[in-house]
Amino acid sequence: MxxxxxxxxxxxxxxxxxxSHFRVEEVTLPALVEDEVRxxxxxxxxxxxxxxxxxxxxxxxxxYQIGAPINGGVIGKVIESRSEALQAGDVVLxxxxxxxxxxxxxxxxxxxxxxxxxxxxYLGVLGMPGLTAYVGLMDIGQPKAGETVVVSGASGAVGxxxxxxxxxxxxxxxxxxGSDEKVRLLKDYGFDEGINYKTTPDLNAALKAxxxxxxxxxxxxxxxxxxDAVLQQINTFGRVPLCGQIxxxxxxxxxxxxxxxxxxxxxxxxxxGFIVSxxxxxxxxxxxxxxxxxxxxxxxxxxxxxxxFEQLPTAFLGLFSGKNQGKMIVEANV
Amino acid sequence: MxxxxxxxxxxxxxxxxxxSHFRVEEVTLPALVEDEVRxxxxxxxxxxxxxxxxxxxxxxxxxYQIGAPINGGVIGKVIESRSEALQAGDVVLxxxxxxxxxxxxxxxxxxxxxxxxxxxxYLGVLGMPGLTAYVGLMDIGQPKAGETVVVSGASGAVGxxxxxxxxxxxxxxxxxxGSDEKVRLLKDYGFDEGINYKTTPDLNAALKAxxxxxxxxxxxxxxxxxxDAVLQQINTFGRVPLCGQIxxxxxxxxxxxxxxxxxxxxxxxxxxGFIVSxxxxxxxxxxxxxxxxxxxxxxxxxxxxxxxFEQLPTAFLGLFSGKNQGKMIVEANV
Numbered sequence: 001m002x003x004x005x006x007x008x009x010x011x012x013x014x015x016x017x018x019x020s021h022f023r024v025e026e027v028t029l030p031a032l033v034e035d036e037v038r039x040x041x042x043x044x045x046x047x048x049x050x051x052x053x054x055x056x057x058x059x060x061x062x063x064y065q066i067g068a069p070i071n072g073g074v075i076g077k078v079i080e081s082r083s084e085a086l087q088a089g090d091v092v093l094x095x096x097x098x099x100x101x102x103x104x105x106x107x108x109x110x111x112x113x114x115x116x117x118x119x120x121x122y123l124g125v126l127g128m129p130g131l132t133a134y135v136g137l138m139d140i141g142q143p144k145a146g147e148t149v150v151v152s153g154a155s156g157a158v159g160x161x162x163x164x165x166x167x168x169x170x171x172x173x174x175x176x177x178g179s180d181e182k183v184r185l186l187k188d189y190g191f192d193e194g195i196n197y198k199t200t201p202d203l204n205a206a207l208k209a210x211x212x213x214x215x216x217x218x219x220x221x222x223x224x225x226x227x228d229a230v231l232q233q234i235n236t237f238g239r240v241p242l243c244g245q246i247x248x249x250x251x252x253x254x255x256x257x258x259x260x261x262x263x264x265x266x267x268x269x270x271x272x273g274f275i276v277s278x279x280x281x282x283x284x285x286x287x288x289x290x291x292x293x294x295x296x297x298x299x300x301x302x303x304x305x306x307x308x309f310e311q312l313p314t315a316f317l318g319l320f321s322g323k324n325q326g327k328m329i330v331e332a333n334v
Numbered sequence: 335m336x337x338x339x340x341x342x343x344x345x346x347x348x349x350x351x352x353x354s355h356f357r358v359e360e361v362t363l364p365a366l367v368e369d370e371v372r373x374x375x376x377x378x379x380x381x382x383x384x385x386x387x388x389x390x391x392x393x394x395x396x397x398y399q400i401g402a403p404i405n406g407g408v409i410g411k412v413i414e415s416r417s418e419a420l421q422a423g424d425v426v427l428x429x430x431x432x433x434x435x436x437x438x439x440x441x442x443x444x445x446x447x448x449x450x451x452x453x454x455x456y457l458g459v460l461g462m463p464g465l466t467a468y469v470g471l472m473d474i475g476q477p478k479a480g481e482t483v484v485v486s487g488a489s490g491a492v493g494x495x496x497x498x499x500x501x502x503x504x505x506x507x508x509x510x511x512g513s514d515e516k517v518r519l520l521k522d523y524g525f526d527e528g529i530n531y532k533t534t535p536d537l538n539a540a541l542k543a544x545x546x547x548x549x550x551x552x553x554x555x556x557x558x559x560x561x562d563a564v565l566q567q568i569n570t571f572g573r574v575p576l577c578g579q580i581x582x583x584x585x586x587x588x589x590x591x592x593x594x595x596x597x598x599x600x601x602x603x604x605x606x607g608f609i610v611s612x613x614x615x616x617x618x619x620x621x622x623x624x625x626x627x628x629x630x631x632x633x634x635x636x637x638x639x640x641x642x643f644e645q646l647p648t649a650f651l652g653l654f655s656g657k658n659q660g661k662m663i664v665e666a667n668v
Contacts, residue, residue, distance in 0.1 A: 052600075060570070060600055060601075060602070220595065223593065223595050223596065224593075227595065236394070242595050242598055242599045243599075244599070245595050245596045245599055248593065248595075248596055254592045254593070255592070255593045255596075256590055256591065256592055256593065257590065257591070257592075257593040258588045258589070258590055258591075259557065259558075259582065259588070259589045259590065259591040260594055260595075261554065261557050261561065261576050261579050261582075261594075261605075261607070262557065262579045262582055262589075263607075264576055264605060264606075264607035265576045265577075265578070265579055265607035265608075266386075266393050266394060266607065267394075267607060268394070268606075268607050268608055268609055268612060269606075269607050270604065270605070270606045270607075271595075271598060271604070271605045271606070272598075272602075272603075272604045272605070273595070273597075273598035273599035273600065273601060273602050273603050273604075274599075274602055275602055278602060
């Protein structure tokens with residue numbers, strides 16, 4: 001089984017990463033031992049958090065090693081098995097290397113039920129982004145009917161689900177995104193208002209107009225100037241789930257901005273950083289709701305699917321220039 | 335009853351206030367009507383939050399009006415009563431004007447039980463500062479035995495109580511204050527470590543040494559550079575009750591600093607602004623514990639008592655240059 005390709009971290013980026021930080025290698029995988037399976041990669045998730053792992057700063061996930069494969073959420077098909085738990089043809093999800101094939105213990109994989117649900121949804125609305133949206137909004141944001149929820153990065157994988165869950169909770173929902181096309185997508189998905197931050201002449205004024213009763217929940221996917229503007233409109237007892245700060249991930253120096261604490265203090269605001277993997281106790285409820293809402297058509301989901309394993313670095317880099325609508329996925333031939 | 339003096343807001347400060355923003359006036363009070371009492375001021379509370387009320391910015395308490403008396407927490411003695419609820423000689427607490435006497439409805443006052451407790455404690459450890467320390471630490475900070483709690487403004491009215499409650503909870507407690515004398519006070523009151531931020535050559539290094547296992551709870555009374563340094567040491571799942579930002583209250587422009595959200599996100603930190611008056615449902619439990627701890631000698635309390643009604647502006651202004659140890663109070667002759 002020669003000819004397996006993998007993509008490794010060639011060097012650590014300072015500032016914005018580019019193609020030179022990745023390298024494609026050909027490797028030969030070992031034969032299976034007891035309880036292992038061979039998986040052919042099908043759908044590969046590319047996510048903003050991976051930027052953090054390319055640096056060696058201490059974070060909540062260990063850094064990638066130079067010369068070792070990038071890894072992340074991957075859906076694959078079992079093509080050979082020495083485990084009783086899985087058989088050839090099974091569709092599985094796991095944290096796997098960016099490689100065309102991988103040999104792993106069966107217990108590291110979760111078999112997916114793909115009856116009536118496209119497999120790649122398990123990287124999106126029924127996967128990490130959907131669960132992130134659910135626990136961040138419901139557990140930290142705690143939206144109440146009639147409140148106003150603002151979400152930045154609204155047309156991304158997490159943002160789209162946040163907005164639709166907030167609508168289901170009876171909220172007014174305002175999304176911020178980076179193109180007119182993305183704003184149209186928000187409207188299609190039931191957001192009350194969409195703001196294109198790149199073309200709005202005055203983001204503060206646009207937010208005021210879109211949120212006449214202020215902002216009760218700000219689901220923050222981006223950070224930076226956009227978040228500064230939204231926080232100006234935060235109401236007393238507002239809640240701010242911090243989910244992502246993509247505007248700052250490529251910053252090399254510590255980014256500076258207006259000090260937040262006086263505002264949070266005056267308005268009794270809660271701000272909470274969170275990592276979805278710390279909310280596993282909430283996943284059963286979240287999956288039950290998300291699956292139900294998807295099947296009922298109450299949550300729609302957009303994906304940007306890029307064809308070709310070798311496109312993984314390009315697709316990942318595209319996240320930082322807003323190339324995706326909804327979840328960005330790379331599909332390999334299986 | 336002529337000759338009543340009151341202190342009014344002469345003009346609104348921009349930046350640091352000074353004596354020129356206050357003016358002493360003589361007024362004549364009206365005769366009592368049914369259900370009113372005449373109160374002679376005894377102990378007057380001066381508090382950092384009053385700075386906010388001198389400006390006309392929107393906040394959680396309404397601004398003082400130019401030409402009208404400053405008001406705040408005052409303990410007084412009833413000297414004349416047309417109410418059945420109170421009689422001459424009663425010691426009462428209320429939000430009263432900075433005046434040597436006041437005529438108010440009896441129902442605006444709370445009669446104090448001063449058996450075995452100095453009356454002025456009701457402006458400190460058994461008053462707003464003590465309650466603030468209790469709900470901020472216990473409800474937001476949620477300290478667990480063995481955790482490390484850092485408190486800034488540690489020798490102030492709130493900070494001293496925070497540190498002692500944290501010790502009662504079994505925590506390691508590190509206080510930050512602005513003089514060697516204040517740091518000695520912290521040690522006297524059972525803090526494990528005290529740091530004089532004005533003389534420490536490297537605050538980051540001092541904090542690292544004082545908090546070898548990082549910081550689980552940071553009770554923030556000051557904001558600014560000191561808080562930046564503490565937050566560098568915050569642990570995953572850390573909690574940051576935002577109680578005060580005295581370092582920034584006199585800032586005229588929006589203060590800038592390092593953006594916090596990436597740090598809060600990476601470490602799953604909760605930051606929560608709070609105002610004690612929103613926790614009234616917690617006061618009975620808090621008062622029961624605080625009173626018990628004071629009577630058992632488990633909580634000690636320091637006050638800086640300045641003599642003379644006319645010293646009110648000077649005492650208030652002294653808060654911003656660290657003139658107080660513990661609660662700052664002005665005592666008038668009664």
